[in-house]
């Protein structure tokens with residue numbers, strides 16, 4: 074699904090209410106019944122499983138609730154029976170409020186002579202072996218409260234078997250847009266097939282135990298209607314960044330691609346600012362300068378002959394009196410938070426009018442003196458890792474609360490915040506852009522410094538701060554994804570990000586694999 078609402082294309086992440094509305098609109102506008110929609114969605118799930126199992130004689134336990142998620146389970150069970158699989162189908166009878174489409178599919182199955190087993194209490198729990206497969210169609214998008222009673226116990230029982238579980242739409246008990254209150258009431262899915270759009274809950278670190286791998290099945294909900302909902306949360310994939318790429322013209326020269334100034338470093342931490350400087354160059358900034366303490370001069374000049382270097386005091390940044398006239402400044406890596414550095418930084422911010430990317434200790438200094446944020450130019454980018462973010466916006470109760478806090482900070486100060494992590498999220502006022510690339514190979518010293526350089530270098534070349542942030546975060550993650558085909562998690566270092574940056578850019582022009590809607 075492609076969004077027109079923002080000024081480029083992106084896949085939407087919908088809330089459960091938006092999905093319900095889109096479901097209804099699709100039924101009305103596309104002249105399709107809800108039963109047909111269920112048949113279509115569940116058949117896609119069956120096809121997914123069938124193409125992998127190829128008729129193998131594995132015991133498959135399909136647990137169905139009594140709503141439409143359960144209805145999906147019944148359709149999947151029917152197809153499995155009809156294809157000769159060794160299937161056990163159960164109705165998790167937690168309520169009398171059976172949905173119409175559930176009932177139709179229930180009867181359909183019975184007519185075929187396949188009577189599901191009804192589970193009404195713990196004594197009805199079947200034996201499930203580790204080698205079996207469980208299909209979780211207990212609760213989906215209609216979850217209104219945490220599962221309790223025997224339903225919760227069933228979820229706990231399935232979790233305890235450590236069996237592979239394929240969740241339909243949602244791991245049962247996981248809310249799309251609210252935090253889990255009772256961790257024992259949520260199914261721990263091995264893989265989730267979710268309908269139409271990714272769900273925000275899948276992308277938050279607090280849900281790491283419930284959601285493992287997942288993918289989106291396009292069930293054909295009405296895209297025009299979804300557009301009209303003006304969703305504010307986007308999932309960034311290759312299709313979304315390709316149009317951002319700015320190609321070069323024959324007559325361009327280095328001045329066309331801007332001048333990045335990287336400010337940072339302190340004694341013992343010159344490496345950080347070196348990585349950032351290298352990254353700004355490698356992503357194509359026409360000119361790159363570094364402003365570092367004197368102790369960093371030789372290191373930078375020797376390790377990056379392409380960069381110009383200006384110096385401050387011996388071991389620390391204190392004066393910030395560089396002569397360079399850059400188009401953008403990336404500031405913070407390795408800078409430290411010494412008192413003299415803090416005093417100089419305050420003066421620098423108060424006088425500066427140049428676009429900024431603020432990272433690491435520069436974020437910590439703003440957190441120490443919060444009014445400093447009033448002096449940054451609008452649409453300045455801040456790139457905190459979780460600890461730095463906490464210092465900046467304060468403690469949060471859960472990941473949804475964290476997003477709320479970051480959104481209000483971003484709105485209040487008109488800045489962009491990049492929440493770094495496994496699914497790095499760019500917050501631009503009320504809009505969220507969640508990244509799809511990257512893996513734990515990036516959990517290595519200096520990878521954030523490189524990201525700062527990439528984003529700074531993009532802004533130098535004329536990318537807007539938002540595009541620089543989205544494109545930079547996407548490519549940064551993509552280097553690690555590509556690298557894993559040739560190297561290991563362990564041997565990937567921050568310098569490897571720069572080594573694989575050309576592959577990540579070239580991959581944009583590779584026609585294969587353009588629909589990476591999975592994680």
Ligand SMILES: NC(=O)C1=CN([C@@H]2O[C@H](COP(=O)(O)OP(=O)(O)OC[C@H]3O[C@@H](n4cnc5c(N)ncnc54)[C@H](OP(=O)(O)O)[C@@H]3O)[C@@H](O)[C@H]2O)[C@@H](O)CC1
Nearest residue numbers: 096111140141142212213214215216217218219220242268
């Ligand atoms: N457009 C799409 O994406 C399509 C979606 N489809 C499928 O529909 C699914 C959504 O179906 P759904 O709306 O019927 O909700 P579902 O999750 O089955 O449960 C609702 C029932 O559970 C109850 N209930 C809630 N919480 C509870 C709890 N903690 N403990 C106990 N009970 C609880 C709730 O009762 P209530 O809260 O109203 O009292 C109600 O009776 C969706 O995930 C997808 O699989 C496809 O078929 C086709 C296209």
Ligand SMILES: Nc1ncnc2c1ncn2[C@@H]1O[C@H](COP(=O)(O)OP(=O)(O)O)[C@@H](O)[C@H]1O
Nearest residue numbers: 458493494495511512513515518519520521522
């Ligand atoms: N498990 C992971 N999956 C994807 N990306 C990750 C993972 N762990 C770390 N990263 C990325 O690596 C970078 C780490 O940044 P940061 O913590 O600031 O590193 P440093 O301070 O060492 O430069 C961020 O861009 C983050 O998104």
Ligand SMILES: [K+]
Nearest residue numbers: 209212243245
């Ligand atoms: K489910």
